[in-house]
Amino acid sequence: MDIHDLKGKTVGTAVSGGLDSCTITRWLTDEGVKVVCFTADLAQPDEKNIDDIRHRMLACGAEDFVLVDARESLAEAGLRVIQAQAYYEGRYWNTTGIARYVTVAALIPEMKEKGIQILSHGATGRGNDQVRFQLATNMLAPEFEVYAPWRDEAFLNRFSGRGEMIDFCEERGLPITASREKPYSTDANLLGLTHEAGILESLKTPAHFIEPGMGRHELSAPDEPEEFIVRFERGRPVQINGQPITVLDAFLYANAIGGRHGIGIGIHTVENRFVGIKSRGVYESPGMELLGTCYEMLLQLILDRRAREVFETLSCLVAKQIYQGYWFDLATQMALQAIERTTELATGTIAVSLHKGNISFVAAGGAPHSLYSEETASMEAIGDFNHADSEGFLQVLGVSARALAAAGQIKE
């Protein structure tokens, strides 16, 4: 789909209010396209004044501006990811990816209401977000078209970088706030920040280079540890430090306390983008990391060996699906439905101590589905485990071990 397909039509554009948003809105308008701007409120930590965004978009030529509150649905989506322990390639929570789905799901009904069937976004042609915007839209509203200026030759030929966009906007007196010098770019929402591009593309730039937006580097975190106690019921955080809490507030609170102690701030990853190229990002997600770690401590009490193996397989799958644009498809539904069985069992209270980037286990309790038993675990007590039974157990295991040796299959 390119600009020629759009002339005279109305496009719904997902905007953040930044330089890209302004440039695209005005350029489209100049090309004879009617533009309606949509912004999802994702409880961004760097949240700008929404009225400013509205004002700016209208000044750039937008026919209308619509704000959609997606804070709770983002919190719920974040929780499902925690319940699935779905971090991507290593330990990075992919908070940007999650928000793309939430945004598309929030915008589509609003667009439909206005009779708009073309969704436009500002994601580039090398990234993952374009895939998420595209596939989420194709799945949730197959009758929609998706337009991405950064994949359109006409737009690409007009704007080869940041400088030209600023020139374009300044020449037209558009109210942009962008500065020419920006060492890297940042995507922000309730669940976390993603820092990429610019100077971060050099592998000589340390992870500490980024300026945290959700707290502090552990280097400058307080000297005093702080305790954090969270109670989960059926997989949902219901109480923090003794106070009842909603899911949205749980994230806000965990972001604040986690960020203060440098939890999940400055996570460096070189990852495989879906389009097949490596990219480097530095991430912040204090609340996801804190709640997610506590949730994992709770799961350790509950999942037996076999359940844990399935769980880990499905965790990886969900993370991959989110990363690659497939949050809504059947494979994800299958995985989440399986994980739901563990969520139902995830009731318990976890206490941890936070200190300079570290989350240290303090205590666990109140978990009716826990398999942990002090008595059974004990190496000394007799309890329900008869040590002598182990002799038979091991003799049985030994039969196959020796058979392998006899068949010449063992290699030291």
Add this chain to the structure above:
Amino acid sequence: MDIHDLKGKTVGTAVSGGLDSCTITRWLTDEGVKVVCFTADLAQPDEKNIDDIRHRMLACGAEDFVLVDARESLAEAGLRVIQAQAYYEGRYWNTTGIARYVTVAALIPEMKEKGIQILSHGATGRGNDQVRFQLATNMLAPEFEVYAPWRDEAFLNRFSGRGEMIDFCEERGLPITASREKPYSTDANLLGLTHEAGILESLKTPAHFIEPGMGRHELSAPDEPEEFIVRFERGRPVQINGQPITVLDAFLYANAIGGRHGIGIGIHTVENRFVGIKSRGVYESPGMELLGTCYEMLLQLILDRRAREVFETLSCLVAKQIYQGYWFDLATQMALQAIERTTELATGTIAVSLHKGNISFVAAGGAPHSLYSEETASMEAIGDFNHADSEGFLQVLGVSARALAAAGQIKE
């Protein structure tokens, strides 16, 4: 196999020189069994004077005492585990498990030389180590028998706990060093420490409770960060901070610097033992954690998406196999042989900064097989990636996304 099968025979006992070793050696002797004691030198951080162990074992009735140097083979085994990134259930390196295989492999040839075909060990009937001792022995020397006093009714009836063993030894004037009060038990080797049992069995005991044996808790680590630069060639650490180094020295050095900064000290895990019960451990493995994290940072540059997926699957498998007693069987060989292909590509230099339990990425380079390219990754540059191609890419992906929607398979 029980004590009645042993009378008059010679048993080779794996001993550490502690209370168990003394008690078992003397009890077996009293029961008419000839005992030869074997100790593997595993470069334990708490290494006692070996002469003391020899003296003590002979005093307890052993006919002979043999020391086997297994330091280098343990370092090599540890490296293979790092190359496989094989941590168990979460992020715990299972250093005790690894050492059991190294010990059995080291002792068996020595026992054969002395004509001994019964291996005895002091692992309990509820733990994992009994499984590793048994299966490793059955696989490497199927003609051997394995005797475990802690699974023998006669021994279990005689000794129900630590107190009775101390009484037994004191009554006989054996030179034990054990104290009656020991809050938990610790297994130690070059790769790490495992703290379990006693007061650690309560989930009200914080991870910080343990007294570190390989460094400090991050709480008391230095305020100043320290840089650590390691060069890997074909998967092996060959240089640290500019100095050429052997694998064994790499572990010793990484233990020292990592331990000083609280890296990998006090890792709490509630895990699924092979026998099917949950147990709680607190772990230390500063060197494994430090070298292992740097190795993972290097792999991030090298493994494409598909290779990474296979790698992760096999990592989990190797970890499970080590945990469950199957280090030497065909499945492990298969996995390690696959991973070997990635090891060959793992050349590069990683610099990190260590500070109070945190390992922060500083720089990477010198990696000829790296897939990371600043030019290709860039969102702005043109390079070899034509943004407009992505339009076709996404249109193709969109066909199936829409087909899923048309078939009623999508669920928000």
Add this chain to the structure above:
Amino acid sequence: MDIHDLKGKTVGTAVSGGLDSCTITRWLTDEGVKVVCFTADLAQPDEKNIDDIRHRMLACGAEDFVLVDARESLAEAGLRVIQAQAYYEGRYWNTTGIARYVTVAALIPEMKEKGIQILSHGATGRGNDQVRFQLATNMLAPEFEVYAPWRDEAFLNRFSGRGEMIDFCEERGLPITASREKPYSTDANLLGLTHEAGILESLKTPAHFIEPGMGRHELSAPDEPEEFIVRFERGRPVQINGQPITVLDAFLYANAIGGRHGIGIGIHTVENRFVGIKSRGVYESPGMELLGTCYEMLLQLILDRRAREVFETLSCLVAKQIYQGYWFDLATQMALQAIERTTELATGTIAVSLHKGNISFVAAGGAPHSLYSEETASMEAIGDFNHADSEGFLQVLGVSARALAAAGQIKE
């Protein structure tokens, strides 16, 4: 648990009415145990007269005999296995394993009603069925004990084989029907037959050696093909050859027609028993094979690539869990709950042709969730797939392919 623990107590024994059942019942009675016999009606194709079994068991000393109708629950369990496509190690449906769970689940409430808390079974100490009886009982009724004479030294010392059992019964005038010469043993239920042991233990015995109990070898099947048309709705067979049908009748019908044409008769497998030894079996399961193959043909229309990959992973898992005794645990529940999402989509009609062991695809249709589209699949038609888009698609894929080559990672 051995015979000494049972004296004076009441044991509920799962019996088939054969030689084992008679011997065990009488031997237990002789040892001072009260025996109540339970038989699950599993719609065995070789179903004996139930009154005969009752008469025989009472003659052997049983205090009571209870028949439990488990035909429908077995059919439902079989269907779930088909829906999960959970065949074990290759293509064998493990029909015996499934029935063990159904039997235990059916007997426990009856035993509870009679105040019995000890379940006894005749499975041997080397097989898989002992594991299934044990774990199913431990899971569904943890307060129960399980007694297995074939693991009890006293019983093993008394009876070393078939001959001694026949002698024992004949000396006591028990109404057994067993013959001394039996070339192999067979377990039977609605879902299939398992032939093992005896002459089948030799790998020189061809699969054709068995005498089919559910139909014919393909060698003697009719020369004329026969068509079989099954309609599934939400994963359940609702119509066969145009006639509405229940699940139980679907199995009965598919057994009859499939068996007549040699479908799934004489499947040879050398498999890994849970206790770690290899065993050889020859299997019959015409109905499972026929319905299962049609179901797979339907799934081929419905599952996209990603869903299929999850499905296949979970299929293997369910098969392993059933095999190893874990049908009721959390891992199985997770897998089945995931698969349930695909079951809901499995509506469609499949026609196949049956001929001498072959099931050949004839037609498919009526599948609203099918992803197959003649138009889209066509290599020639234009439709919704723009061939030129593929150029961009492949250029994007090519970037990473070339990067791998540039990094020296490719090997021919």
Add this chain to the structure above:
Amino acid sequence: MDIHDLKGKTVGTAVSGGLDSCTITRWLTDEGVKVVCFTADLAQPDEKNIDDIRHRMLACGAEDFVLVDARESLAEAGLRVIQAQAYYEGRYWNTTGIARYVTVAALIPEMKEKGIQILSHGATGRGNDQVRFQLATNMLAPEFEVYAPWRDEAFLNRFSGRGEMIDFCEERGLPITASREKPYSTDANLLGLTHEAGILESLKTPAHFIEPGMGRHELSAPDEPEEFIVRFERGRPVQINGQPITVLDAFLYANAIGGRHGIGIGIHTVENRFVGIKSRGVYESPGMELLGTCYEMLLQLILDRRAREVFETLSCLVAKQIYQGYWFDLATQMALQAIERTTELATGTIAVSLHKGNISFVAAGGAPHSLYSEETASMEAIGDFNHADSEGFLQVLGVSARALAAAGQIKE
């Protein structure tokens, strides 16, 4: 890449000599491109006279024609796939996919020798083969470009179907042999035939519709069974029915005898193409199916439970990689290197009986690494397996089963 990029350059075209080959060669020539035609000899069962192809290509305007013998390398590739048991989505051997890699690997050195750096192929823009041609070329010769007329707008606009190509050729008097009416299209090589498109796109067309090219439908196969005995040494077939044999001859022989008995003829599959659409194919691969089944019977003797699980995971992976274009990348290398450990153990002789599409086990032997032992497997014999040990084994397993019940995790 489109026709404008090619003018005046030399293109190496992979041709089969059919209608597509003629049309593309002449069209390119007409457009000012120099064309050199390459044909890989893949021991196609429908092998045309190579001189005819040469003559025809030159008549269509080719500057040169090169025949490359790839028969042995195709046989070796087929064997590796059998060793990996890598059939795709169900039980289909993907013989066309394998041959694409062999072809590219065979042609590239020849093209390099002639100074050609553009490879052209006739695969369509909706299929999988375009992906294999592209990625294999990009990986083995990253400096090459790939040109696919069926993704080029200019070509697509000129030729919308078979009819126009025939007109084009007839108008120019080109020596084509194609008929206007062709019910479906077929790709052929030593390993198998792939029938697709045309009337096969209707799911109302039975699998029996195809005219077999490598044997007969089982419906018309001989009434008499025939025995087939193959000996594998270290994974390679070295003897069939007592005669020493090369790998290439093993395939030729197995194709002949298997085809005669309807083995692997007419396999229907609806599969997920890499581009995300479903397609339907009917396949023939009698030799792969026959040798592959015998190899699986051998593996059943050798792989323990854990090894088998890894093997099955890697089998699926290799099949997926082959299907999707990644035969040469790191993930495939890893998988094949793991599987190599099992190949080394795969020595043994398998005898089967062939009859009307069925392969029935007759006997196995001569397998030094077999884990199967008649003595151990026996339910009756005492041997090395002490039945009473199983009591301890099961008591140990029962502890966790009961713990699950106590924690409320069991669901019937």
